[in-house]
Amino acid sequence: MFMNFDNFTTWLEINLRTLTENYRILTTIAGKPVMPVIKANAYGHGLEEVARALETAGAQWCGVARIEEALMLRNAGILMNILVLGFTPPQRIREAITNRINVTVYDFNLAQQYADAIGNSTSKLNVHVKVDTGMGRLGIPTHQVLEFLKFIKEKHEFDVQGLFTHFACADEPEKPYTLEQLNKFSEIVKEVEHQGLRPSLIHAANSAATLNFPDSRFDMVRCGLALFGLSPSPETKFPESLQPTLSWKTRLVSIKNLPLGHGVSYGFRYFTQKQERIGVIAAGYADGLRRRLGNHVLLQGRRVPVIGNICMDQCMLQLDKVPEAREGDEVVLIGKQGNMQITATEIAKEWGTISYEVVCGLAARMPREYKR
Numbered sequence: 001m002f003m004n005f006d007n008f009t010t011w012l013e014i015n016l017r018t019l020t021e022n023y024r025i026l027t028t029i030a031g032k033p034v035m036p037v038i039k040a041n042a043y044g045h046g047l048e049e050v051a052r053a054l055e056t057a058g059a060q061w062c063g064v065a066r067i068e069e070a071l072m073l074r075n076a077g078i079l080m081n082i083l084v085l086g087f088t089p090p091q092r093i094r095e096a097i098t099n100r101i102n103v104t105v106y107d108f109n110l111a112q113q114y115a116d117a118i119g120n121s122t123s124k125l126n127v128h129v130k131v132d133t134g135m136g137r138l139g140i141p142t143h144q145v146l147e148f149l150k151f152i153k154e155k156h157e158f159d160v161q162g163l164f165t166h167f168a169c170a171d172e173p174e175k176p177y178t179l180e181q182l183n184k185f186s187e188i189v190k191e192v193e194h195q196g197l198r199p200s201l202i203h204a205a206n207s208a209a210t211l212n213f214p215d216s217r218f219d220m221v222r223c224g225l226a227l228f229g230l231s232p233s234p235e236t237k238f239p240e241s242l243q244p245t246l247s248w249k250t251r252l253v254s255i256k257n258l259p260l261g262h263g264v265s266y267g268f269r270y271f272t273q274k275q276e277r278i279g280v281i282a283a284g285y286a287d288g289l290r291r292r293l294g295n296h297v298l299l300q301g302r303r304v305p306v307i308g309n310i311c312m313d314q315c316m317l318q319l320d321k322v323p324e325a326r327e328g329d330e331v332v333l334i335g336k337q338g339n340m341q342i343t344a345t346e347i348a349k350e351w352g353t354i355s356y357e358v359v360c361g362l363a364a365r366m367p368r369e370y371k372r
Contacts, residue, residue, distance in 0.1 A: 007367075008251075008367050008369070009250060009251050009253065009282040010249070010250040010251070010282050010283045010287055010366055011248075011249055011250075011366055011367045011368070011369055012044075012045075012046075012246055012247065012248055012249075012362060012366055012367070012368050012369065013246070013247040013249065013335070013368075013369045013370075013371060014045050014046060014049070014050070014245055014246050014368055014369070014370050014371065015245050015246075015247075015371040016049070016050075016053040016245075016370050016371060016372050017371065017372065018229065018243050018244070018245045019045075019050065019053055019054070019227065019228070019245045020053055020054065020056075020057040021243075022226070022227050022228070022229055022242050022243065022245065023036065023054055023057050023058075023059065023227060024057070025239065025241050025242055026210065026221075026223050026226060026227065026242070029210065029211070029239070030205070030210050030217050030221045030223075031217065032217045032218070032219060032220055032221055033060060033061070033219075033220045033221075034059065034220070034221055034222075034223050034227075035059070035061040035062060035063050035083070035203065035220055035221065035222045035223070036050075036051075036054045036059050036061075036062045036063070036223060036224070036227055037062070037063040037064075037085070037206075037222050037223060037224035037227075038050050038051055038054070038062050038063070038064060038069075038224070039063065039064045039065035039066070039069060039085070039224070040065065040360045041360070041364060042228075043224060043225065043228055043356065043359045043360055044246070044288075044359040044360050044361070044362035045228060045245065045246055045359070045368070046368040046370070047069060047072060047073065047076075048072065048073065048076040048078070049368065049370050051073050051076070051078045051080075052076070052077075052078065053370075054227075055078060055079065055080050059080055060080055060081060061080060061081045061082075061083060061220065062078075062080055062081070062082055062083070063082075063083050063084075063085050063222055063224075064082060064083070064084055064085065065084070065085055065086045066084060066086055066087075066088075067084050067088045067089075067092050067095065067096060067101060067103070069084075070082045070084055070096075070099070070101045071095065071099060071101075074099045074100075074101070081100075081102060082100075082101050082102060083101075083102040083103075083104070083128055083162070084096070084101060084102065084103045084104060085104055086104065086138065087104075087110075087138070088103040088104070090110070090113040090114055090116070090117045091117065093114050093117040093118060093125060094117065094118070094121070096125060097118070097121070097123045097124070097125050098123075100126070101126075102126040102127065102128055102161055102162070103125065103126070103127055103128075104127070104128050104129075104130050104138070105127045105128070105129055105130070105152065105158075106129070106130040106132070106138045106139050106140050107140060107148075108148065108151060111127075111148075111151065111152060111155075111158075114127075114157070114158075115155050115157045115158070118157040121157075124156070124157060124158060124159040125157055125158055125159070126158075126159050126161045127152065127158050127159070127160055127161065127162075128160075128161055128162035128163065128164055128199075128201070129145070129148065129149060129152065129160060129162070129163050129164070129199075130164055130165065130166070131145055131163065131164070131165045131185060131188060132165070133165045133181040133182075133184045133185045133188075134168060134177065134180060134181045134184065135165075135166055135167070135168040135181070136168075137166070139165065139166070142184055142188060145188050145191075145192070146191060146192065146195060146197070149163075149192065149195075149197045150197065153197065160199045161199055161200060161201060162199050162200070162201035162202070162203060163188075163189070163192065163198070163199050163201070163202050163203075164201075164202070164203045164204060164222075165181065165185045165204050166204070166206065167181055167182075167204065167205075167206060167208070167209050167213075167216070168181070170205070170206055170208035170209035170212055170213060170216075170232070171208035171212075171232040171233035171235065171236055172233060172235055173208075173212040173213070173235055173236070174235065178209065178212075178213055178216075179213075182204070182213060182215060182216050185204055186215075189202055189218070200219075201219050201220055202218040202219045202220075203218055203219060203220040203221065203222060204216045204217075204218055205217050205218070205221040205222065206221075206222055206223070206224065206232075207222075207223045207224055207225045207226035207227075207232050208232035208233065208236055209221075210223055210226065211226065211232075211236050211237060211238065211239075212236055212237070225355065225356060226238075226242060227245075228244065228245045228246065228359065229242050229243045229244035229245050230244060230343075230344055230345060230355045230359070231345060231355075244334075244335070244343060244344070246334060246335070246344070246359060246362075247332065247334055247335030247336070248283075248288075248332070248333040248334035248335060248362065248366075249330055249331065249332055249333070249335065250281045250282050250283040250297075250330075250331045250333065251281065251282055251328060251329070251330065251331060252279050252280070252281055252299065252317075252325060252326070252327055252328065252329040252330075252331055253280050253281065253282050253314075253327060253328075254279065254280035254327065255277060255278070255279050255280075255319065255325065255326070255327055256277075256278050256279075257275055257276070257277055257278075258272050258275065258276055258278050259272065259275055260272055260273070260274050260275060262276075264278060264307055264308040264316050265307075265308030265309045265310075265311060265315070265316055266308075266309045266311065267308075267309050268308075269293070269308055269309055270307045270308040270316075276318060276319075276320055277318075277319040277320050277323070278307070278316055278317070278318065278319065279299075279316065279317040279319045279325060280314050280315070280316055280317075281297065281314065281315060281316075281317060281331050282313065282314055283313075283314070283315060283331075283333060284310055284311045284312045284313040284314050284315055285310050285311070285312055286312045286313055286363060286365070287313075287362070287363045287365070287366055288358070288361040288362040288363050288366075289310055289315065289333065290310070290351050291309065291310040292310070292351065294306075294350060295310070295315075295347075295350070296342065297317065297331050297332060297333050297342070298331065298332040298333075298335075298336075298337040298338075298340050298341075298342060299317065299319075299322055299325055299329060299331050299332075299337075300322045300324060300325055300329065300337075300338075301337050301338025301339065301340055302321065302322055302338075302340065303340060303342075304317050304318065304319065304321070304322060304331075305317065305318050317331075334347065334358075343355075344358040344359050
């Protein structure tokens with residue numbers, strides 16, 4: 001029997017129109033420029049295509065985690081300013097200069113290594129200084145910021161473009177820590193301005209802070225998850241106008257009627273309770289589907305349980321409640337089908353994790369189909 005697979009067996013659909021509308025909405029909310037944070041393959045959405053769409057929409061900056069991501073963007077023809085938010089090896093600093101990539105500096109030793117790597121070159125390295133206001137991760141301690149800025153500015157190798165920090169608990173607005181961090185950073189900004197050391201860009205707010213803490217917006221905000229229409233937390237007042245940009249789909253590739261007592265999948269964690277109609281879909285843990293019991297998908301506009309152990313490339317469905325299901329049917333793992341919807345946020349709750357991990361874990365091997 002012919003099965004219409006329409007090019008793909010398992011794929012992601014990314015709506016770039018929704019993405020750019022989310023960007024516009026966040027820019028309006030913030031009242032400041034938005035730096036799209038598109039690290040980790042743009043949170044699973046596809047680095048180059050997402051960057052290209054946001055650059056076309058007017059984004060002047062984007063943030064990535066590593067220089068490898070920044071170089072991928074330059075090789076793809078992306079022209080906007082790029083900031084590497086994490087560590088950059090000193091051995092790659094000349095590449096950063098050649099490709100107009102801004103890097104983060106956060107301690108004296110690393111800054112000196114960067115200066116040594118530049119050597120006698122007349123070209124300058126564009127840097128943003130990161131301040132640790134309490135998260136305990138990367139960042140110069142607050143009591144050393146002025147000394148560090150003077151140290152950086154005295155070196156001809158550097159051009160200081162920005163000063164920033166990162167919040168640990170902005171997605172939990174009832175906790176006092178974000179305001180404590182914000183107050184520390186605001187005092188630093190005042191002192192930096194008083195000393196004549198202020199760079200052109202001060203930034204602190206991630207998606208959660210952009211929505212929960214207006215005073216944290218400064219000159220620019222850094223939005224990642226919210227750009228893709230996902231809320232940072234249940235406690236965040238997330239605008240309904242921000243919509244998910246990603247759907248995850250696959251195909252029903254096999255249907256069998258199995259007799260009573262028949263084991264299903266590795267380890268036989270599921271046995272049929274009667275004659276049951278069992279389907280196979282072409283998605284597994286190598287695609288990002290967590291290997292646990294209790295997953296569901298959408299088929300024929302209804303929620304259908306995944307049964308047995310998830311395999312690397314496939315998993316099984318119990319189809320007794322969807323007798324009209326046929327081989328070749330579209331199956332939705334994330335997204336809408338009919339009046340039903342499964343969100344990355346819902347999946348994260350079921351998996352005991354966060355939506356960031358769900359979408360970032362979507363495998364690169366799955367084709368991304370972009371809706372424009």
